[in-house]
Amino acid sequence: MSAIQLTPPAIDPASLGKVAVLFGGTSAERDVSIMSGTGVLKALQDAGVNAFAFDPAQRPLHELQAEGVDRCFIALHGRGGEDGTLQGALELLGVPYTGSGVMASSIAMDKIMTKRIWRFEGLPTPDWRMVSSAEECAQALAVLGAPMIVKPAREGSSIGLTKVTDVAQCAAAYAAAAQHDPEVLCEQFIDGEETTCPVLIVDGVAQALPVIRIQAPDGNYDYNNKYFTDDVRYLCPSGLPADEEAEIQRQVVRAFNTLGCRGWARADVMIRKSDRQPFLLEINTSPGMTSHSLVPMSAQVAGLPYAQLCIHLLASASLDSRR
Template structure:
């Protein structure tokens, strides 16, 4: 199959806050493709203008860019303009999934369970006391960042104020979400099918940047220790959310189980991590799909 792909650009790095993670993902993808006999080449848009993809006569693109400029629809639009097939979601699906606030709005309208929330704009007045009175213990998230960048929890109005100031360094719009203290899960999607559910457990309280990429104490359970009925419910919920935002090809949907035992959607990821500690490869392996086959399957979607 590898000879059918032609010359492949693996887009990695970029200039978003997730550059370091993207470099790891892109390196892993590139190495796997090369070992499989694919004519794959690394391409970092932070150092190479996109028009060089045309000059380099690339046939297709594997997107391993996380965050803005890679996962938000802007790159996808540029590649479509150039007529280059690319992996993953299109312009609209990428843009919507990257926007946590609009995702929450969509989940609510579609009747998909998600934690109560408030949206705070950088240049608008807000009352941190009123927000805490409404939501209690909260999680603060920049609307357009991934890899848990800029996220923080707050128990008091003063902590919320500081968390918002920190989050505004990354985004002009911030999501303040009621804290969920239950178990944390993720469902990987590959070719319109849900892979085995993974549960993540970390002593830090939530699955933040350190727990994802630096900690040796984070535990992963794949498949997750939940009933067959709960697994099916969570997979169906994840697929619904994935399709709702217009995502395609492959990705990941994160959720939590509240104290009430119900599942609550967190967000949709259209270019999830592909590092050695990443969740999509872990779920694929539990399904009998090794990393090399996984990256080829994702690339096959461009044919």
């Protein structure tokens, strides 16, 4: 599979109707969501779309009906926006929305459930244990080996994530993750190169966009480096051998389809240094759209500028009940 070259779609902005860009929300990723939504809103308005901002943390969702909204662009991240709950509410309101539906959103938000399904389907993902105490975290380290990643099962943007190298660190790592979610994931660390690959529905088919290779300072691709510094290098084109890029794209599309995703998503993949085996880490069904975000970067390389990407995604808004 090779990366596609996209032709910006010819879509009449007026045909998209009245649009609510949903951003803000109540999750731990509120600040990032505000950055994403602000960018999307400006792009849509500049393109002539009748779009306005809507923060579910400040207004009840039923006001979307009173506003006469025709469709929603979801720029919310994390719980309450990316986990199927918002999607379910919009289904009941009958307002089409961007991205995956209720089931796929819910599953993809839960890293443990995602890994269970991927493993069952034969997709490569690092070994893991779900733990409910610091003691179980230490037991997982004995099984998985050091280093080990400890993180909340249902958070994004590396929030609550710790890289553990010694059993003495397990208690603090567990506490940091459990602060955000009672379900804590301990995951085998894959030593190698970090990449990410977006997926976009084009003409009804899931297509992989160009792979991005991520080079963070000391390999520390944390919340601050993701959004608030310019110290991370993003290589797109990735510079990977063509067969490696194609394999990552193939696995990412399979991962997307296996969970029943729609619209768009972005999957994170590690390439193990020892044998160049790719491993799927997680999939984001409402990826970031900030100035540091990766889907716009990859889409630009594929020939789809930011504003046109926003229009394309908005035009794909739909409902589970009308598929």
